[in-house]
Amino acid sequence: MPIVTNARVLFNDVPKGYPEPGRTTVYDTSLEIDVEKTLPDGGFLIKTLVLAIDPYMRHRMRDRTVKSYMPAFERGQPLENFGVGVVLRSEHSSVSAGDHLYGLFPFQEYFVSKDPGPFRVLDNKEHLPWSTYVGVCGMPGQTAHHGWREYARPKKGDVVFVTAGAGTVGATVIQLAKMQGLKVIASVGSEEKVSFISSIGANVAFNYKTDSTLDILEKEGPINMHVPSSSGESLEAALETAAVDACFIECGMISGYNEEPYYVKNLDRIFKQGIQLCGFAVLRLQKWDDEFYKTIPGMVSRGEIQYSENVKRGLEHVGQAILDVQVGRNKGRTVILVQDE
Known part of the structure; x- marks a missing residue:
């Protein structure tokens, strides 16, 4: 050469x-x-x-x-x-x-x-x-898998709210939650993305740019888990509609990267509802890597995770x-x- x-x-x-x-x-x-x-x-x-x-x-x-x-x-x-x-x-x-x-x-x-x-x-x-x-078989898939395995304790009848649902992290979480029979509410930023998250199992799929997140969650909640890669007003709405002892698995804050952050006004809901906040960066959960590589690529290959x-x-x-x-x-x-x- x-x-x-x-x-x-x-x-x-x-x-x-x-x-x-x-x-x-x-x-x-x-x-x-x-x-x-x-x-x-x-x-x-x-x-x-x-x-x-x-x-x-x-x-x-x-x-x-x-x-x-x-x-x-x-x-x-x-x-x-x-x-x-x-x-x-x-x-x-x-x-x-x-x-x-x-x-x-x-x-x-x-x-x-x-x-x-x-x-x-x-x-x-x-x-x-x-x-x-x-x-899906790399860092974003690991973020979804590792965070779910480490922090989620799903129970029958639980409701999960996923933001940025069309991204790899969100889409993988949607499918992991559906495999365990949970109700999934998911938000995205376009109608095309609404179609995609509906196709992979989201029970309630909506465009946060045209529909009120708070209105949707008040109607379809209360929520037991929140798995986001965003923050701001969606986090505020999630806190407002959280069930007692809800678990918030926080893995990203994209809404504050490029502009003045939206400051959440109802943080008192954390102690009022007994909400468990679980923040993580995926590199700190590498103990789940071997399990991930043993299971997720095969599931992707078989079409079980899209x-x-x-x-x-x-x-x-x-x-x-x-x-x-x-x-x-x-x-x-x-x-x-x-x-x-």
């Missing part, structure tokens, strides 16, 4: 509000690589195949002095998120050429790593598309894809197909 361009996407500037393609992030083609001669130097050379676009990436687009649960992106360096790649060459005893690895990848077509610790070797015996391993993907080909589309996810224009999981195997 001749010397080729090693394209990447760099974090360029902290956005004020929504990220701007070409300003917040920059597509860069200044690097080249000789894939056949580049020395792993005791490590391994990875060819990136697919990368995920996640809402939380906006939270990492901040000044590095602001501390949080995930480090800020470094200006002038590639973005980073979950990806799948194939090992082209390896000088490390625990990694072999041909292995497919899942983990946090730089947004770059090729890169060398010396540490196999952060990566998981995927066997993919179900022969699923690699894109599923950054979606998913939706929005695949864009090429790193040059990353900036726009990030913006689309933030404003809700994406339909299902947004994946960047970096290059074919």
Whole structure:
């Protein structure tokens, strides 16, 4: 293979509000690589195949002095998120050429790593598309599965309210809840998404932009569980209609990433109703990883868990894809197909 361009996407500037393609992030083609001669130097050379676009990436687009649960992106360096790649060459005893690895990848077509610790070797015996391993069989699916296994204690007759129901986390939670015979109320931001969540089992599916969340929950609740990746007014409505001893499994706050947060006014409902708040980041629940990989890919392969993907080909589309996810224009999981195997 001749010397080729090693394209990447760099974090360029902290956005004020929504990220701007070409300003917040920059597509860069200044690097080249000789894939056949580049020395792993005791490590391994990875060819990136697919990368995920996640809402939380906006939270990492901040000044590095602001501390949080995930480090800020470094200006002038590639973005980073979950990806799948194939090992082209390896000088490390625990990694072999041909292995497919899942983990946090730089947004770059090729890169060398010396540490196999952060990566998981995927066997993919179900022969699923690699894109599923950054979606329903990756971090978002893990967020739904791990949070449900760790915190949900469903009982017959329980009512679950899922926000962002068309996203991979929300859609997976809807299906896990339906498998246990629960009533599911789910909200989304378009009529097309209403159709999708209805098709995967939501008993009550509504568009929060045209229907009042509070009115729907007052009619269909009270709710025993709330599993969101949003916050603001939907959280306020959920608190207002929570049953006694309800469980709120909090795994995201996208509504506060790009604009002034909506400050919830009825937090007193937490003690009045005895609500249990369970906040988590999925990387803290890795004890459930082995169970996840033993069960979820097979369920996806058999059609027991359905998913939706929005695949864009090429790193040059990353900036726009990030913006689309933030404003809700994406339909299902947004994946960047970096290059074919």
